[in-house]
Amino acid sequence: MAKAPVLTPRADDFPRWYQDLITKAELADNGPVRGSMVIRPYGYGLWERMQAEMDARIKETGTENAYFPLLIPQSYLTREADHVEGFAPELAVVTHGGGKELEEPAVVRPTSEMIVNDYFAKWVQSYRDLPLLINQWANVVRWELRPRLFLRTSEFLWQEGHTAHATAAEARDFAAHIHRRVYEDFMVNVLAMDVVPGRKTAKERFAGAVNTLTLEGMMGDGKALQMATSHELGQNFARAFNTSYLSREGRQELVWQTSWGSTTRMIGALVMMHGDDDGLRVPPRLAQIQAVVLAVKDDERVLAKVREIGARLREAGVRVRVDDRVDVPFGRRAVDWELKGVPVRVEVGPRDLENGTATLVRRIAGGKAPVALDAVAAVVPAVLEEDQALLLAQSRERRLARTAEVATVAEAVEAATTGAGWARIPWEVLGAEGEAALAEHAVTVRCLVAADGSVPDDEDAPGNVAVVARAY
Amino acid sequence: MAKAPVLTPRADDFPRWYQDLITKAELADNGPVRGSMVIRPYGYGLWERMQAEMDARIKETGTENAYFPLLIPQSYLTREADHVEGFAPELAVVTHGGGKELEEPAVVRPTSEMIVNDYFAKWVQSYRDLPLLINQWANVVRWELRPRLFLRTSEFLWQEGHTAHATAAEARDFAAHIHRRVYEDFMVNVLAMDVVPGRKTAKERFAGAVNTLTLEGMMGDGKALQMATSHELGQNFARAFNTSYLSREGRQELVWQTSWGSTTRMIGALVMMHGDDDGLRVPPRLAQIQAVVLAVKDDERVLAKVREIGARLREAGVRVRVDDRVDVPFGRRAVDWELKGVPVRVEVGPRDLENGTATLVRRIAGGKAPVALDAVAAVVPAVLEEDQALLLAQSRERRLARTAEVATVAEAVEAATTGAGWARIPWEVLGAEGEAALAEHAVTVRCLVAADGSVPDDEDAPGNVAVVARAY
Incomplete structure (x- = not known):
């Protein structure tokens, strides 16, 4: 007699398998407020190891940790137009404090660009104060209508980096360094995850950014998950907050900025990328218990x-x-x-x-x-060394096996839906119009990659390929 | 010509010196929402080192880290009567989420006993699940009417431990172990701080506890600061949440609990205990830059x-x-x-x-x-070794020099006010009545200590001495 499976098999019901695994492996429970989550010790142990590995890599870039307040005056949100439009629907609002109605309501931070810029504007005086490289480990709240443990929760834990630079080129290089040398290095070498580095299309960009760099991973069911992002903010926030400095040449100049984040969602990715019908498989370099x-x-x-x-x-x-x-x-x-x-x-x-x-x-x-x-x-x-390498190889094999090279929007949709995988399609063929057509099938452009596999400097550079998929 | 002082001298205006030092040493800034705080990299570096040292000590007790949600349904607060009475005036309340008014408002956690018990009640089934030893590093919000950086801020960072045990004796021992072997050991051996371990009077106890253990430190101006506390909760929360287990003997029994916390207030203590007119003096074992x-x-x-x-x-x-x-x-x-x-x-x-x-x-x-x-x-x-020891000796000398042995309430008030120090008075002489009389002069019983210097098991044990002072 075959033993009864401990988990719903992935092939039967992937979302149910995911939920089962998280509960039975004691990673997390649902919280009492809609979309919230209790991270249990075994799940939190994964996060602690992720934090340690990431924190060391972040500090190697010269970035220092700090802590900004949880509560932000509501008026701050309105200063950068794209940003407020992006976040307004997701805000949790504190209207009462200490038994009284507040004169100005405060929002629970959904991200900290606004409040960080308020202080950067005070701290940065001259070119000597640049670059200013700050990271914080914190909780943020974004109200979720369709919550799922680790992947989309109303509160999640993350690190958010915020930097200010004297030139556009320096900011661009820094965002790219975080993208590849911090995030990708961590994901490949610690999480044993095959990830595709690329840039987001204008449609998929972070609210307030001029460029968003991403790492996309293929989950066990062929869908994509955005693993972490690094943004060039240009001077959008600097203009809104007048974050400026006196240059070597004695001119007052606006700074150029970046922000970048990675979250407890990586635990969900770990489950969906490495898990099998018997449970989780933790990469040895990450494991708190090897x-x-x-x-x-x-x-x-x-x-x-x-x-x-x-x-x-x-x-x-x-x-x-x-x-x-x-x-x-x-x-x-x-x-x-x-x-x-x-x-x-x-x-x-x-x-x-x-x-x-x-x-x-x-x-x-x-x-x-x-x-x-x-x-x-x-x-x-x-x-342990051997199996660390094996996990990475398996995730890479899966992506290669389930990625189709296609030439039309219809083929891309088919690959991503009935084919349950990814498709690669020339961006010149797809374009913003094709991107809109994909959206009708809940398929999105996960990222653009250059013909040689590198990250394109320009959305419209010739040879760019769009990687499209359904995504979490 | 003498050089102009960088800071307001302590003797001129101690609170002003404190504020000056925190700003000029770049430890923290005031936040935009009343009572909030931005912890700058140098200040946060102190906290990171505190976390690392404390976390290692906490883990040695077998305690594991976890994470509970920031937002707690308002109804949870009302379950333990003393607890809600203690915290109601300090709550921040979220009334809107995702663009809508919430059906039930949520409070931003002022502490997590309520929500932790909700899950302990689910996780604990049998005696095999005990002891359950959990800690979390988190932010909490308690609305402050008279905020002061690090000492009293509307949001602060802390660790809060929550444990459940099978017997009263085991819970009592665990609370005591955290008090002396974790907190006191860390303060004495890393922070180089002379502290007095003792128990709180009934009046000064944590809301919902049956016993509160404390560590009190003398600041540079002779006032006291409560450095950390460890509470025996008895079965108060277990009753409210029905947190029970099946005993070895097959009976359903309520658990016995503890909770214990230490906060970013310790950074304020560091300033006020070791600082001098030239700035901060960081104990070498703590220093991120030695x-x-x-x-x-x-x-x-x-x-x-x-x-x-x-x-x-x-x-x-x-x-x-x-x-x-x-x-x-x-x-x-x-x-x-x-x-x-x-x-x-x-x-x-x-x-x-x-x-x-x-x-x-x-x-x-x-x-x-x-x-x-x-x-x-x-x-x-x-x-570095020599100066670590010197700092501890200096803080101890100060406390001994500025603590008076007194026999009457009037003498105690005088020592704590015009004498700007501490007084030790027999608890049999002071009692709850004398404690109320002290309060009229803003003097409080910081803790009770036994005649031999140990921590009393009983508030009314003969020979108990009350340590009284003005406090932050």
Whole structure:
């Protein structure tokens, strides 16, 4: 008799599988206010590791962390016209504070460009104060009509970078550096995610930006997810807030700005890109628990051995958890670690001890095999490296297999809908008109890429290819 | 001619000095919404180091981080009677979301006991799920009528721990462990702060707690500041939310809980405890910049040398910054690092090079002296250790010198007001009546301590001493 599946299989109902996995792997629960979310310790542990890896990369660029207020006077929002139009429908508004109605309502930040510029305008005086490179880790609120855990929640956690530069070229280079050297590097090398770097079309740009750079990932069902974005803001906010500086030549000049963000949505991407019918598969470099050592039975020698193996793995630099909860049935614990996607399980029972081995179970490559007890501490790190690479290769293979090269709008729609994948179509063929036609089928241009795979400097450069798909 | 002071001297106007220092050392600015605050990179760097040190200590207790929503349905607040009474006057209320009036308004969390219990009630089923040990790093909002940067702001950053246990004794022990082994250990050994651990009187307890443990510090002006608190909640929230578990014996039992918090207020405490008329003095173990190496002049050999010294100090494990901004006058940079309280400055000019030395300036112990260039990397770590201990000793000396042993309420009031210090008075003499009399002079019981200096298990244990003071 086949064992009953723990999760709804992906092929049956992908959204249901996603929701099941998040609940059963104890990543998150729905919150009581519509669209809100409780991130449980195992889910938050993924975020903490993401934060640590991202924060180090952000700091390497010379950017420093700071913290701006949650509540923003409503009037600030109206200063940059495109920006307010983009965010007005999503705002949460505080009308009462300390038992009284407020003279001016405050909005809960949906993003911080407005308030950041208010202070940049005070802090920046001369060219010596530039570049000004600031990041913050914070919560933001954007009211969601169709919430989905991690992907679209009314409150989410993120980092938002905000920078001011003396020249347009410097701002452009900085936005590109964050796009490729921070975000893409993190996603490829830590999250083991194949992502496509590109630029957004004018229609898909961030409200208030002159250019939006994006990284798009293909999920397990062939849909796309925008993973992170980096924006050139030009002088739009600088003009609205008069953020200016005295140049070396003694002239008062407006600054050029960037902003860039990545969110807890990356946890949703992790699930949808690497998850399988048995649960999550966490890339070893991200995993807070890279290996779990399980006592199969309540036996003194077994318990002593799992603790010893745990200590040896820790010495070998592996992030390890010893599971000696022998009052919980072994099968239940094994399924739980499988759901949680811990890359390696080292299982030790009385029979293993007799053979001088442990059983090594690989969550990512699959399969189980005996390993000599003395070899465990050497084998596990090698397996972790191998499986990190395997995850990346699998996500790349999926994208290549499910991306069609097409020549017409109709073919693009078909590839993205009935074909459940991505399509690549020359931007010269598609254009803004074709983009509007795609929208009728809920298909969007995820990004434009240059003919050589690089990120185009210009939307209309010859040879640009539009990557189109349905998206989360 | 004496140089003009950079800050208002403490003796002239302590609150003004505090405000001056925070602005000039670039720790924080006032935000646009009343009582809000922008934490600038140098101030936020202090918080990041506090977070790292605290987080490690919290995790050592087996506590895991999680994240609960910012917005809480208003109805939740009313479930625990004392709790709602304590927080109702301070709430910020969201009445509109996504362009519509909400059916039920949401409050911005002033603390998370309510929402945490809602989930604890779901997650805890059996004794196997206990203890449940959760912490979150988050922002909270409590509307402030008399805001002051870091000390009382309408929004502040903090960690809040929430735990559930099977027995009253286990919860009591855990609250005590956090109080002494996490909070006190961090304050004494990292912040170099002399603090007095004690228990709050019934009047000063957290709204909804059965016991509140506190750490009180004496600021530079002799007033007290509550540095962090750890609460036993008994079964008050468990009853309100029916947070119960199936015991080993098969009975359904309510859990016993704790909560505990520490906030960005600790940055204010750092300023007021260690600051002097020249600025902040950051304890070396906390400092994100422990030593700054300054190029005195724009000279190639000088610039090469400061970079070399920087590299050597980094190798020696010192968190170092090289200040080679020779287009800013040296004097201005030196004053700036003094304001920011970087523990050690290593200054290098052409004359130093001729002598084969650098000038070592100690911000904490005071004084400057030449050090052979080859010795810098060995001397600095030793100086940092010495000055960490010195700061702690100075704060302890101040408290001892400015604490009076008194026998009457009148003497206690005098010590705390005209004497500008603390008083210790037997609790049997003071009592709840004397506590009410003190309040007329804005003097409060900061905590009760046992005769032997330990934390009393019982408010009315014989020999208890009340520590009374004016407080921030």
